[in-house]
Amino acid sequence: MTEGRSRAFYVLSAVFALYTLFLYGPTITILVLSFQGPNGGMTFPMNGVSLHWFHNLWAGIGVPNVVDALLNSLKLGLAVTLTTVVISVMAGYAFRHKFKGANLLFFTAIASLILPSIVVSLGIALEFQLFNQTIAGVGDHLVDNYVDIDNATAWTNFLGNIGIAIQDNFQTLMGLFTSGFGAHLTWTLPFGLLIMFAVFNRFNPAYEEAARDLGASSWQTFRYVVLPMIAPSLIGVALFGFTLSFDEIARSSQTVGSANTLPLTLRGLTTTVTTPVIYALGTVTTAVSFAVIGTAVLILLIVQHRRRRHGSDAGSGIA
Amino acid sequence: MLEMKSRWAPYWQAAPLAIVFLIFFVLPLLVTFAVSFWTYTGYSIEPAFVGDNYATAFDKCLTSLPELCTTFRTYLSTLKFCLMVWLITLVLGFTIAYFLVFEVKSNNARLILALITTIPFWTSNVIRMISWIPLLGRNGVVNQWLLSVGLISEPLDWLLYSNFSVVLALVHLNTVFMIVPILNSMSRIDKSLVEAAYDTGATGWQTLWNVIIPLSKTGIAIGSIFVITVVMGDFISIGLMGGQQIASAGKVIEAQINALQFPIAAANAVVLLVIVLMIIWTLLRFVDIRKEL
Numbered sequence: 016m017t018e019g020r021s022r023a024f025y026v027l028s029a030v031f032a033l034y035t036l037f038l039y040g041p042t043i044t045i046l047v048l049s050f051q052g053p054n055g056g057m058t059f060p061m062n063g064v065s066l067h068w069f070h071n072l073w074a075g076i077g078v079p080n081v082v083d084a085l086l087n088s089l090k091l092g093l094a095v096t097l098t099t100v101v102i103s104v105m106a107g108y109a110f111r112h113k114f115k116g117a118n119l120l121f122f123t124a125i126a127s128l129i130l131p132s133i134v135v136s137l138g139i140a141l142e143f144q145l146f147n148q149t150i151a152g153v154g155d156h157l158v159d160n161y162v163d164i165d166n167a168t169a170w171t172n173f174l175g176n177i178g179i180a181i182q183d184n185f186q187t188l189m190g191l192f193t194s195g196f197g198a199h200l201t202w203t204l205p206f207g208l209l210i211m212f213a214v215f216n217r218f219n220p221a222y223e224e225a226a227r228d229l230g231a232s233s234w235q236t237f238r239y240v241v242l243p244m245i246a247p248s249l250i251g252v253a254l255f256g257f258t259l260s261f262d263e264i265a266r267s268s269q270t271v272g273s274a275n276t277l278p279l280t281l282r283g284l285t286t287t288v289t290t291p292v293i294y295a296l297g298t299v300t301t302a303v304s305f306a307v308i309g310t311a312v313l314i315l316l317i318v319q320h321r322r323r324r325h326g327s328d329a330g331s332g333i334a
Numbered sequence: 335m336l337e338m339k340s341r342w343a344p345y346w347q348a349a350p351l352a353i354v355f356l357i358f359f360v361l362p363l364l365v366t367f368a369v370s371f372w373t374y375t376g377y378s379i380e381p382a383f384v385g386d387n388y389a390t391a392f393d394k395c396l397t398s399l400p401e402l403c404t405t406f407r408t409y410l411s412t413l414k415f416c417l418m419v420w421l422i423t424l425v426l427g428f429t430i431a432y433f434l435v436f437e438v439k440s441n442n443a444r445l446i447l448a449l450i451t452t453i454p455f456w457t458s459n460v461i462r463m464i465s466w467i468p469l470l471g472r473n474g475v476v477n478q479w480l481l482s483v484g485l486i487s488e489p490l491d492w493l494l495y496s497n498f499s500v501v502l503a504l505v506h507l508n509t510v511f512m513i514v515p516i517l518n519s520m521s522r523i524d525k526s527l528v529e530a531a532y533d534t535g536a537t538g539w540q541t542l543w544n545v546i547i548p549l550s551k552t553g554i555a556i557g558s559i560f561v562i563t564v565v566m567g568d569f570i571s572i573g574l575m576g577g578q579q580i581a582s583a584g585k586v587i588e589a590q591i592n593a594l595q596f597p598i599a600a601a602n603a604v605v606l607l608v609i610v611l612m613i614i615w616t617l618l619r620f621v622d623i624r625k626e627l
Contacts, residue, residue: 031434042465124351134363141369200354
């Protein structure tokens with residue numbers, strides 16, 4: 016067991032290698048096939064090598080909205096990332112102390128993580144439909160009761176005009192940055208919260224006490240002591256926030272209104288597109304994901320490297 | 335003054351999280367429950383208190399017994415997928431975690447290998463499913479290879495848009511949910527316990543069964559909850575990889591939403607929720623998850 020490598024090691028290494036192949040093989044396949052020649056098909060053999068399908072993609076491939084969908088997903092992903100980081104840090108801070116409802120809030124977050132996405136998605140859609148019906152109902156009510164009435168006053172005219180404005184302009188509250196945004200948060204926040212739990216479980220409160228003893232306010236303690244220390248973990252939260260939002264489909268499905276996100280568009284394309292252009296789109300999407308993961312890892316490495324160089328001056332005496 | 339401030343601090347710090355979950359999770363679930371008793375017209379849903387939606391969801395299910403109605407068959411088929419995917423991801427996830435914790439000796443190597451298993455989780459699931467098409471299609475890589483080595487004389491049709499491809503994709507996408515929690519539990523096992531088992535004469539399998547598995551129980555339970563709940567509610571993977579031909583509990587709800595039959599969809603969502611909660615409750619009886627945090 017301890018001398019050299021056991022037979023189990025080689026068997027398990029082989030299993031791991033096969034699993035890695037299983038994990039990455041398909042993605043690599045479409046990566047290669049997205050460079051298929053102009054006359055090539057959806058599978059091997061490669062009929063030449065070209066950027067034809069990427070040009071095709073850029074030109075709009077006769078499928079509108081792909082670029083729009085990509086931009087939608089990027090914008091939403093960015094908004095979700097920022098919100099997730101801020102809310103997770105705040106909540107992580109809160110959970111270090113006892114407060115009423117802490118358990119309930121924690122289990123709500125876990126429930127939000129594991130309950131079926133279709134149920135969450137439908138729930139949000141229904142809720143917003145009720146909002147819409149209520150607003151439209153109020154508009155109708157105002158118009159019925161305050162427009163073209165006898166003994167009109169400035170006040171009734173005002174209410175009547177609100178009613179008309181609602182009837183004329185109001186369509187829906189549902190959209191990418193309302194219901195869609197919220198739906199994504201129900202998915203990213205539990206991950207953010209769990210990461211913050213892991214962070215603060217290992218966080219030594221002595222640093223904060225030292226800062227307070229030296230006269231720092233709560234905000235200064237957070238800004239100049241805690242935040243720099245937890246910053247690398249926040250990159251982790253941001254990574255989860257962006258990638259989970261950028262790739263989210265199940266909770267988006269009923270909640271983004273008339274807008275489309277990239278995964279939703281992609282799902283639609285699988286049934287209509289029969290050329291390698293869909294692989295080109297897959298390559299671009301995966302490239303975005305990898306760029307984000309790579310950036311996160313790179314920042315982490317740089318931070319670690321700098322800390323190792325400048326981090327602790329313990330033992331070096333008074334400089 | 336400071337005392338007062340710090341006592342209230344957790345409340346405003348937790349408030350944004352609580353508000354988001356209230357508006358986008360708790361309230362929607364309550365609305366879904368309420369709407370499952372409502373009626374609907376072509377363009378709106380109307381408050382009511384009727385059981386019609388549940389009756390529709392379980393149409394003829396009792397009268398046609400022992401013959402199974404569509405709803406029961408759908409749930410049975412979803413549970414079957416659940417069971418298969420759970421078993422495969424459990425064995426696979428456990429094996430990978432075991433390899434990383436007990437066989438990889440260097441911490442750096444373990445971190446890198448663990449990252450390798452997690453990175454795909456941060457890429458698009460839809461793309462990862464589409465990626466199987468050139469491999470499993472009628473003229474795909476697998477069929478071409480099987481034909482060329484002479485194992486089959488004509489292409490296999492059941493590789494893609496079939497039960498097989500659905501299970502394959504679900505395993506492909508969700509094994510990570512098993513690996514991470516089991517890895518977490520396993521890396522907390524005191525290695526001296528394993529040594530002690532060997533020293534007192536236990537075989538590898540005995541150590542695995544009597545020491546490592548019981549001590550990984552929490553991770554196994556958390557991973558199982560993840561995988562089972564994901565598969566129970568799935569409609570994207572089953573739809574895409576099943577060529578939109580295979581029914582599932584989630585797909586039924588999706589279809590009813592698309593038909594604007596919101597209250598019926600809500601009733602089905604409540605039923606699905608109850609089943610999922612029952613499964614979670616059963617799994618939680620085996621472990622105390624709070625210990626893990």
